[in-house]
Amino acid sequence: MKSHARLAAAFLKQEKRAHWHDQALWYVREKRDRMAASVPDWEALRETAQAIKRHALANLPRYLEEFEQNAAARGAIVHYALDPAEHNRIVLEVLKSKNARLVAKSKSMLSEECGLNEFLERNGVEVVETDLAERIIQLAGERPSHIVLPSIHIRKEEVGEIFHEHLGTEKGESDPTRLTRAARTHLREKFLAAQAGISGVNFAVAETGAVVICTNEGNADLGNSLPDLYIAVMGVEKVIPKTKDLGVFLRLLSRSATGQPISAYTSHLLGPRPGQEMHIVIVDNGRSEILQRERFYKAAFCIRCGACLNTCPVYRRSGGHSYNYVIPGPIGTILAMHRDLKKYKDMPYASTLCGSCTAVCPVKIDIHRQIVLWRNEVVEAGHLGRAKSAALKTATLGMKRTRLFRLGGWTVRKLLRSLPPFVFNNRLTIWGRSRDLPKMPAQSFRAEYRAHSKSKTNLSESGLNREGRS
Amino acid sequence: MTDTRRLILDRLRKHAIAGDTSYPAYSHPHAGISDLRRSFQSVIESVGGECRYVADLEAARKVISGSEILTAAKTICSHVKEVAEGNFDAEAKSDAHQCADVDLTIVRGALGVAENGAVWVNADPLRHRALLFLSENLILVIEGRDIVPDMESAYARIDFTRLRSGYFISGPSKTADIEQCLVIGAHGAKSVLVLVVG
Amino acid sequence: MFLGRVGLFIPCYIDQVYPRVGMATVRLLEKLGVSFEFPEDQTCCGQPQFNSGCFKDAAKLAGKMLRIFKDYDWVVCPSGSCTGMVREYYELLLERDKESDDFKHLVSHTFELCEFLIDILKVETIDGSFPHKVGLHQSCHGLRGLGLGVPSEQVLPGRIGKVRRLLESLRGIEIVNTGRSDECCGFGGTFSVFEGTVSSFIGRDRIKDYEQAGAEVIVSYDVSCLMHLDGLIRRDKKPLKVLHIAEVLDGAAS
Numbered sequence A: 001m002k003s004h005a006r007l008a009a010a011f012l013k014q015e016k017r018a019h020w021h022d023q024a025l026w027y028v029r030e031k032r033d034r035m036a037a038s039v040p041d042w043e044a045l046r047e048t049a050q051a052i053k054r055h056a057l058a059n060l061p062r063y064l065e066e067f068e069q070n071a072a073a074r075g076a077i078v079h080y081a082l083d084p085a086e087h088n089r090i091v092l093e094v095l096k097s098k099n100a101r102l103v104a105k106s107k108s109m110l111s112e113e114c115g116l117n118e119f120l121e122r123n124g125v126e127v128v129e130t131d132l133a134e135r136i137i138q139l140a141g142e143r144p145s146h147i148v149l150p151s152i153h154i155r156k157e158e159v160g161e162i163f164h165e166h167l168g169t170e171k172g173e174s175d176p177t178r179l180t181r182a183a184r185t186h187l188r189e190k191f192l193a194a195q196a197g198i199s200g201v202n203f204a205v206a207e208t209g210a211v212v213i214c215t216n217e218g219n220a221d222l223g224n225s226l227p228d229l230y231i232a233v234m235g236v237e238k239v240i241p242k243t244k245d246l247g248v249f250l251r252l253l254s255r256s257a258t259g260q261p262i263s264a265y266t267s268h269l270l271g272p273r274p275g276q277e278m279h280i281v282i283v284d285n286g287r288s289e290i291l292q293r294e295r296f297y298k299a300a301f302c303i304r305c306g307a308c309l310n311t312c313p314v315y316r317r318s319g320g321h322s323y324n325y326v327i328p329g330p331i332g333t334i335l336a337m338h339r340d341l342k343k344y345k346d347m348p349y350a351s352t353l354c355g356s357c358t359a360v361c362p363v364k365i366d367i368h369r370q371i372v373l374w375r376n377e378v379v380e381a382g383h384l385g386r387a388k389s390a391a392l393k394t395a396t397l398g399m400k401r402t403r404l405f406r407l408g409g410w411t412v413r414k415l416l417r418s419l420p421p422f423v424f425n426n427r428l429t430i431w432g433r434s435r436d437l438p439k440m441p442a443q444s445f446r447a448e449y450r451a452h453s454k455s456k457t458n459l460s461e462s463g464l465n466r467e468g469r470s
Numbered sequence B: 001m002t003d004t005r006r007l008i009l010d011r012l013r014k015h016a017i018a019g020d021t022s023y024p025a026y027s028h029p030h031a032g033i034s035d036l037r038r039s040f041q042s043v044i045e046s047v048g049g050e051c052r053y054v055a056d057l058e059a060a061r062k063v064i065s066g067s068e069i070l071t072a073a074k075t076i077c078s079h080v081k082e083v084a085e086g087n088f089d090a091e092a093k094s095d096a097h098q099c100a101d102v103d104l105t106i107v108r109g110a111l112g113v114a115e116n117g118a119v120w121v122n123a124d125p126l127r128h129r130a131l132l133f134l135s136e137n138l139i140l141v142i143e144g145r146d147i148v149p150d151m152e153s154a155y156a157r158i159d160f161t162r163l164r165s166g167y168f169i170s171g172p173s174k175t176a177d178i179e180q181c182l183v184i185g186a187h188g189a190k191s192v193l194v195l196v197v198g
Numbered sequence C: 001m002f003l004g005r006v007g008l009f010i011p012c013y014i015d016q017v018y019p020r021v022g023m024a025t026v027r028l029l030e031k032l033g034v035s036f037e038f039p040e041d042q043t044c045c046g047q048p049q050f051n052s053g054c055f056k057d058a059a060k061l062a063g064k065m066l067r068i069f070k071d072y073d074w075v076v077c078p079s080g081s082c083t084g085m086v087r088e089y090y091e092l093l094l095e096r097d098k099e100s101d102d103f104k105h106l107v108s109h110t111f112e113l114c115e116f117l118i119d120i121l122k123v124e125t126i127d128g129s130f131p132h133k134v135g136l137h138q139s140c141h142g143l144r145g146l147g148l149g150v151p152s153e154q155v156l157p158g159r160i161g162k163v164r165r166l167l168e169s170l171r172g173i174e175i176v177n178t179g180r181s182d183e184c185c186g187f188g189g190t191f192s193v194f195e196g197t198v199s200s201f202i203g204r205d206r207i208k209d210y211e212q213a214g215a216e217v218i219v220s221y222d223v224s225c226l227m228h229l230d231g232l233i234r235r236d237k238k239p240l241k242v243l244h245i246a247e248v249l250d251g252a253a254s
Helices: A004-013 A015-037 A042-058 A060-073 A084-097 A109-114 A116-122 A132-140 A156-167 A176-193 A219-225 A243-258 A287-291 A297-301 A307-311 A329-339 A356-360 A367-380 A386-400 A402-418 A445-457 B002-013 B036-046 B057-065 B068-072 B151-157 C012-016 C019-031 C047-052 C055-069 C080-093 C101-109 C113-120 C140-145 C162-168 C196-212 C223-235 C245-252
Strands: A077-081 A102-105 A126-129 A196-199 A203-205 A210-215 A229-235 A265-269 A277-283 B050-054 B076-078 B104-108 B111-113 B118-122 B137-143 B165-169 B191-197 C006-008 C074-077 C110-112 C133-137 C217-220 C241-244
Touching (some): A004 A015, A004 C196, A015 A243, A015 C196, A042 A060, A042 A297, A060 A203, A060 A277, A060 B002, A077 B002, A084 A109, A084 A116, A084 A229, A084 A277, A102 A176, A102 A219, A109 A229, A116 A126, A126 A132, A132 A176, A176 A219, A196 A219, A203 A243, A210 A229, A210 A243, A219 A229, A243 B151, A287 A329, A307 A356, A329 A356, A329 A367, A356 C140, A367 C047, A386 A402, A386 C047, A386 C055, A402 C012, A445 C012, B036 B050, B057 B068, B057 B137, B057 B191, B111 B151, B118 B137, C006 C019, C012 C019, C019 C245, C047 C055, C047 C080, C074 C080, C074 C101, C074 C113, C080 C101, C080 C140, C101 C110, C110 C113, C113 C162, C113 C245, C133 C162, C133 C196, C133 C223, C196 C223, C217 C223, C217 C245, C223 C241, C241 C245
Parallel strands (some): A102 A126, A229 A277, B050 B191, B076 B104, B104 B137, C006 C074, C133 C217, C217 C241
Antiparallel strands (some): A210 A265, A265 B165, B111 B118, B118 B165
16 A cells, blocks of 8 residues: 555646646635635534534433434334444345345445445445446546545546446536536436435434435435435434534534535435335444544544545645545544554644644544644554654654754754755755755854853853853 | 444443533524525525515416426426416326426425525425425425524424424535536526515 | 743754744844843754654653743743644643643743734834735644634634734835635645655645745744745745744844
8 A cells, every 4th residue: 555645746746637636625615714704603603513512422322322212213224333344234135125226325425434335236236326426436436535525536528538438428528517417317317217225314313313414416315215215324423412403513514515505405304205114224333432532532523524625735735545545634534543553554644734624623623633643643553664763763862962962953064064955955855855955054043142142241251162062 | 233232332331522521502693694585595596596585476476477497397396386387296196206307396495594595395295205306496485484594593493393304405406526617407406496475 | 021031942943953043033032122041951842753743752852841941931932833832732742740830831831932022022013124025924833723813714803813913013014915825834844754745745835825926025933834935945946035033023123
């Protein structure tokens, strides 16, 4: 597996595309800013959202039971799954029980996490992603590069090629409207033919048993209303106590995600439609472990808005696929580390720690702080790498003793001043590859300052210069 | 399944969440909306929909009778007969799939939300909730007095005790999945007209 | 105004590589009549180690900082980032000292130079002129960590920020507005080395922002960001200059 640094460098080789990627996401961030500013109470709303999450997740067993009871009373069949294997098995069994061979699926990061599509395909079930971006990704045989804008890395000409190959659109067609229309026609057929619909869940309300789903395209709604079988899959953390709380989260979600005042469709489903069977699969898959970690539990508060991706200077310049984990960017980093510290060890280092992620997060997760804490976990587990560890150890050693520190600084300055610049400003040094090193001064601050104070206080040359040369 | 359930719930009880975990007392009204009607309309327009204020249902009928949306529609399913008769009876169809070719659907909405242009539609009176998403175009009819400022007040008015499905619909279906170019009409309605009566 | 003992905390890279910034800080404080000491035993706050995840190594340096500066009434530092290190993160490193009075005092009395001027010395204006077009680079740690301004993603009053207000008091200065008002420069401490390519790419974008806004000089309260930006500027042979805010204020004030 290539490191984030290498994958990002490859991404940046296509400079024009990289700039486009950066600017497209920044545009979403700006829309988000305008929408956030239109809510006078924005920062207080974030506080409340976090307080609700804190309460809900601290009392999750109670709320899960309440949700389960209410959903069951409405006729939904509720399942629990510990891990992806169990989740996938349950979904497959339900599909088989109804002899469903074609599934209209709408976007679910949980199903990505569980590798549901591949599993179902292996077991003879055709899964059609119905969100436009997810469909593009599926046809291209890729994985999402963003949790809200999964195909943000694909240019319209490439979509044209993919659609030409799979949907028979005209060669060279790259007009977004015409391509979208072609997808609409193609997917409408699938919706009408599907025997089952599967979707993720944005919120599950304990008080009523309602499952709430937000989309702009209306795909989740066709998928949950047309077929006689509908399966909603959700992480345990999606449960919120009251209907009233939706008023907080929905106001934050779309504004943070895409800079919209609300999604085009916000669907509240309380049990199946008449003649339908509805299943709800509630999945843990490590969420309970996140909640058990004192330094990291807030990661489980995430409502998957993607705002931290859009604002992240590194994500924008490295693309979602450079992160290796299914959820990229800042939130992806602090979720991935719970999965596999060693495998994703470079993810926490893919951050400047600028803190913008924390400041945009609608539920106020301390994302950048967690990122640096994860670096510590990586170091403690011995995964930093020998060269980096050694360099930092040496630096610490030098800095612990003032005398060594002065000597080290003197040596480096002397060395860099005496060498011609091409020696260090070249491709072989990491700093010098694209940047010049600062010009080295003759003296350190402490030496200059001593001279300065001496001349000021007019002290005579009394005493030895303890510093020697510094 | 019961084992898994117990296992998950047990694990969740061992959480490390610190600090005040009580349920917060809160209220965040969307302050600063001076004119509910104007705000409601302008947000709907900003999300690609249309909003018209009419005095009564008769006026609503007049507004849409000559409109392009009505004349262009071949198959019209109306649940608000005072506004348009319609020529397709979805209630008579046993299967939602039979509604696949509806061009225009007219239904009542229960609420309009000024902060985001959303209309609350209780789909329970409809035999086929899918109609709301299959229809190429949508007209939502709400009463002028049912415009509320924000989501907090909207939820305070919605009764979930018997509800089976309800939707906030804010403008037409849309996507920006291809290069962030906004395209109206992804899978659901390509146009949404909100008629506010009274 | 009686301040008591003021300790000057000079970050390691300023000491060794940017003495001119340290000296500008010294002269500025002297002009403002602040008497202070420079404890010679200081080296580094531990940020490079902390930033890399080596908390144990960082803790040794944090402990040293605490020993050196605990007896000062105020600690002043010409770096938002290093100040932020002490204020925001020392609690993660010095777990055992966390509850001690010395620790609490250090954390609550360590100030970045500009905020020391503004919040403690109550300096509102600097008498002097700096007739240049300036791009003010609000480093992330100062902006978000210390709250020297309100970042563009937050919905709070005070967007202009105290540093900008102080700079704007100089005669002839024009502070340009960049497209992305507070985008990160991409330095990120060891990130600049671990992820050199991304770091430089972000930096070049930031420089372009300042160029397009017509800036002649990029001014910041963090030399680390400036070192990175300047390295790119000189590599690309651009006419832009970088200056630490202490250099600007010291040069302008007579």
